[in-house]
Amino acid sequence: xxxxxxxxxxxxxxxxxxxxxxxxxxxxxxxxxxxxxxxxxxxxxxxxxxxxxxxxxxxxxxxxxxxxxxxxxxxxxxxxxxxxxxxxxxxxxxxxxxxxxxxxxxxxxxxxxxxxxxxxxxxxxxxxxxxxxxxxxxxxxxxxxxxxxxxxxxxxxxxxxxxxxxxxxxxxxxxxxxxxxxxxxxxxxxx
Numbered sequence: 485x486x487x488x489x490x491x492x493x494x495x496x497x498x499x500x501x502x503x504x505x506x507x508x509x510x511x512x513x514x515x516x517x518x519x520x521x522x523x524x525x526x527x528x529x530x531x532x533x534x535x536x537x538x539x540x541x542x543x544x545x546x547x548x549x550x551x552x553x554x555x556x557x558x559x560x561x562x563x564x565x566x567x568x569x570x571x572x573x574x575x576x577x578x579x580x581x582x583x584x585x586x587x588x589x590x591x592x593x594x595x596x597x598x599x600x601x602x603x604x605x606x607x608x609x610x611x612x613x614x615x616x617x618x619x620x621x622x623x624x625x626x627x628x629x630x631x632x633x634x635x636x637x638x639x640x641x642x643x644x645x646x647x648x649x650x651x652x653x654x655x656x657x658x659x660x661x662x663x664x665x666x667x668x669x670x671x672x673x674x675x
Contacts, residue, residue, distance in 0.1 A: 495586050496584075496586060497534030498534070499534070499537075499538060499557060499558060499585065499586060500532045500534035500535075500538070501532070501534070502556065502557050502560060503532055503546075503557060504532035505564075506546075506550075506564055509564065510550065514529060521542060521546050523542060537584045537585070538584070538585040538586075539583065539584060539585060540579060540582075540584065540588040541582070542585065543557065543585045543588070544570075547566075547570045548569045551566045551568060551570075552564070552566070553565060553566050553570070553603075554570050554585075554588075554589055554592065555589070555593075555603055557585070557589075558585065558586065558589030558593075559589065559593075566610075567610060568610050568613065570606060571606060571609045571610075574609075577595075578592060578594075579592075604649075608647070611646070612643065615639045615642070615643075618635070619632075619636065619639060622635060
């Protein structure tokens, strides 16, 4: 095995080990888990051992059913599970049909900056859903129009603040990457 192949296979093996750890944390048999996500148990065994790479659509099926965190599965950072399925609609431009999960995670992280930003993005989407649920219940609960208007205003202001924060974090990451590129091309002279 060459060094290049070893580097390629190592992330797939680590992803497979984390997938197995996730499944076992749920206390679900390999056969039952495989049925739930629409693959055969032998294929799942190949994923878990790192013999076969996981495709993004397999991850998506797992996330929709079990709320698996793509950052944790991909690079081992953040919580293992999310409180809702991972929302990938904002990343469709970087996701290709039949893409390997490891490539998809790399592309998504590259488009958002550090993995923490991806988790923050997910939390913003999740918070938006919660606020939307609250807003939809208020009229049914008989809330007066002034309360509805105030809640809507707070929702709008909070959403704008979170989006601005995410945008600023991405700009800062981009600035850091630019500085790294410049420094790597023009290292400081040693005296």
